[in-house]
Amino acid sequence: MSWVANVMLSVGSEDRLNAEAFSGWLDNDCPRRELGMRPGGCGNLRLITAAGNQWGGHKNPECEVFAGALNHADLAAVVQHFGSLAWHNPHVVQLFVMDQEELFFRVWMIRNGALRQYAPSSPDEEDDEFWPTAGS
Numbered sequence: 204m205s206w207v208a209n210v211m212l213s214v215g216s217e218d219r220l221n222a223e224a225f226s227g228w229l230d231n232d233c234p235r236r237e238l239g240m241r242p243g244g245c246g247n248l249r250l251i252t253a254a255g256n257q258w259g260g261h262k263n264p265e266c267e268v269f270a271g272a273l274n275h276a277d278l279a280a281v282v283q284h285f286g287s288l289a290w291h292n293p294h295v296v297q298l299f300v301m302d303q304e305e306l307f308f309r310v311w312m313i314r315n316g317a318l319r320q321y322a323p324s325s326p327d328e329e330d331d332e333f334w335p336t337a338g339s
Contacts (some may be wrong), residue, residue: 205274206236210281211299211308212248212269217291219267222248226269228284234277245276266295278302282311286318 210229214222226248233245248269250256258264273281278300285298290313299308310321 207303208273208276208278208281209299209301209308210248210271210273210276212285213295213297213299214267214269214290215292215295216267218296219250221288221290222250222267222269225285225288226271229271229273229276229281233273233284234280235275236277237275240275246271246273282318285311286313 212222212225229245230247231243234242235245248271250267251270252258252264252266252268282298282300285296290296293313293316296313298311300311301308312319312321
């Protein structure tokens with residue numbers, strides 16, 4: 204059985220090599236969410252803003268975006284590792300994480316040398332207020 208998390212990473216061009224190293228860590232050394240599972244092999248991130256990958260609009264993106272679907276990744280470890288890297292431009296990097304059975308991405312950024320979750324911390328999908336009522 205799998206447990207999938209969607210992950211995107213946005214960086215400036217000066218951090219492309221760091222993003223590739225982060226992807227390699229996910230593929231080779233990332234801890235698994237289940238105790239006793241061998242680390243690594245959770246998946247990797249692919250550059251989706253590379254030449255030939257067409258985005259909407261008439262211009263090229265002004266950032267480097269990597270994306271992937273990770274399987275059984277310990278997401279707390281993923282976020283912690285992201286925050287521990289020596290990014291060249293840390294105020295530009297953003298990590299988007301949507302765990303299985305979640306309906307939106309949580310956004311992590313580095314501000315004043317500290318890793319912070321910016322959006323959203325709520326609403327929680329478990330709250331009745333998250334779901335619109337029928338007929339509204």
